[in-house]
Amino acid sequence: MTPSTSANPRTATRTVAVVLAGGSGQRIGLATPKQLLKIAGKTILEHTLHIFEQATSVDEVIVMMNPGFVSDAEAIVRKAGLDKVSRVLPGGTSRNATTQLALDALSHYSAANTNVLFHDAVRPMLSQRIIDDCVTALERYEAVDDVITDVPTRSRLRRGQTPQAFRMSTIRDAYAKAWNDPDFEATDDCSVVLRY
Template sequence: MPIDRPAPGRPHVTAAVLAGGVGARMGGPRPKQLLPLAGRTILERSVAAFCAAPQVDEVVVVMVPDLVAEAEKIVAEGGHGKVSRIVPGGASRSDSSRAALRAVAHRGGGDLVLLHDAARPLVSGRIIASCVAALAEAGAVGVAVPSSDTVVEVAADTRGHEVIRSVPDRAVLRRMQTPQGFRLDVIRRAHERALADPGFVATDDCGVVLRYLPEEPVRIIPGEEGNIKVTHPGDVAVAEVLLRTLEEER
């Protein structure tokens, strides 16, 4: 498929849409990324958001291995020309991220990659643009929103009941979203070190950088409450309401 070429001197930007999980918490027979959301699958909506972003030159999809052919059909029927390849994911989030990095192994270390959960189909153009812009100065960028709830740390008491251990200051807490953006040399080094430490299980890629490249600051840019992650059955209905609201505002 034809891929947009960046302007001379500008890093090539690849967005990797990570759809390699089976969505066990959703509880349905199909992975959540293939569920319909207002007439299009969640996967297609996530892919379309990055294909529409002028800052993104190429899109790679990481899919459940048994469903790569179905993802190829969805992308082809949707006419998403920036998608260069669809590759099988792994057993964990980190495995799928590394599959995405292998797919862009031919890119230079100064090029950029955005790693995005396919289950966040309402990511906005503003977030994508801000993430890419921040990578002009930072090697790693996370998207986050302030926590409106009090977050507590818990522990088990002598009878096995959960009790509050501490109450962190809410002012310094954030809820992470995606995409998460990186210079390729940064995220490659972080994952190379993570591979040598199989005891650590990462839930996102900024966490991998934080642990294995502590000298590399992870810049935070503002996310949006509408950039929700579809995790539980009720989240689809919430996403549909948010989508209708966004369409009415346009």
């Protein structure tokens, strides 16, 4: 007789990295988005995407790009052979709108069995350890930072850690509540989860 498996086997969890590349570069006076600037022969976006391409804990990557530069990002993905990138989509008019568009694009996945990592495209110095630590933490927590007590306004921030990692059900529920709030205003995705 063979041993039986558990009556409720754990369903496999899918991890999707959403690379946020919707910025325009205007805050620092650029005509081209900073994620398309080249460093060591590659765009910053390509450096960032290679990190997620190599991450064994990430199954898929979606790029949310500045709407005027979607074809540029698609060309970068094609030329670099980035197989995990499933889609390059236009971002929204704000960080929160872009996150919502990404969540809508992932609506075909089960919210109960999907993790989402949101990462700023212009942060290419991300380590594999940080990605793995975020994904591992989501086995126990609904959001990686469950000790956040306050998030300052974005104009006062100079540095922030990404990726911000969530179980899909948590971030979807938080945004559903946020959009119903007439006073909705958030610095980033962690602040949406914290508030809602």
